[in-house]
Amino acid sequence: MIRKEAVKIISEKIGENPIVSANGFTSRDVFEVNDKESNFYMIGSMGLASSIGLGIAITKPKKRIFVFDGDGNILMNLGSLVTIGSTKPKNLVHVVFDNNSHESTGSQPTNSSNVSLEKIAKEAHYKVFVAESQSNLITILKKIKKESGPIFLLVKISNSKERSKRVSWKPKTIRDRVMKSL
């Protein structure tokens, strides 16, 4: 499964719920597959998707917030797992697409193949799920629908030569769309 396929499966299942997507190819995939007003596409400030998601989740407890993160991204802000695990937002689903690499910058390796992200998340009081195939991912998405968070969904993906287009919305427009939708 490549990230774009995983993004498509999850986006379809979660409907109108807001997504905060990490910078680089993750935001580009979300934009191409399922552009909607409540998506906050990051185009910089690597590592902060989960923090922005936490801020939305605690302020909008009735909405279910999805963070689309990457292994390289979360490794830049591991402290976020501790803050989220301590704040315990029930409405936060933290998805990490893990390809053991910084695909957006040329697939240089990360260390997520050496240290288990799911174990770190578990220790930080997340409910943890790991998806390794498309059918597995669909089953987990059904299962977590009624689970309260914080949920950590690690999706194992492989790299791909397929490239999604860049997010064409201006940053200020992204802000306005999200604020209006929330």
Added chain:
Amino acid sequence: MNEKNQRAVFKYFKKKKISKFVGVPDSTLKHFIDECINNKDVIIATREEEAIGIATGITLSNKSSLVFMQNAGFANSISTITSLVQLYQIPLIFLIGWRGYLSDDAPEHLKIGKIQPELLKIIGLKSKVLTDTNWKTNCDWALKQIKEKKSCALIIRRMFHD
């Protein structure tokens, strides 16, 4: 800035509908932060950039928030301020403790402390220094900035040694 006025700054922002105070502790701001903790309106982040991310999420959800930090953490956060807060025009108030204001402060603070006003100017983050006499006027200025969807900084100088 004295203890009484630091506590008053928190109460004033609270009254003016700042809903959350997010940041990394700093001894210069300790009475302000203590008041945040007493009122359970605080999120202590692991790093300043994380705090800015959380505050951005709160602001996107149509509530106001304030980010507090030491100027060492402000220096850590420059890329986040430029590529998130300023790029997306997220209205946020930064409250920054200014270590290295005194030229004989601890050595690790001297370099950033010296260039602190220039750093703010270079990245184009408007700021005011809060004192025991002007704090209310400058807090009002900051509230006006975020109402106009601009970010800004309030600075508290470290005037003592410990």
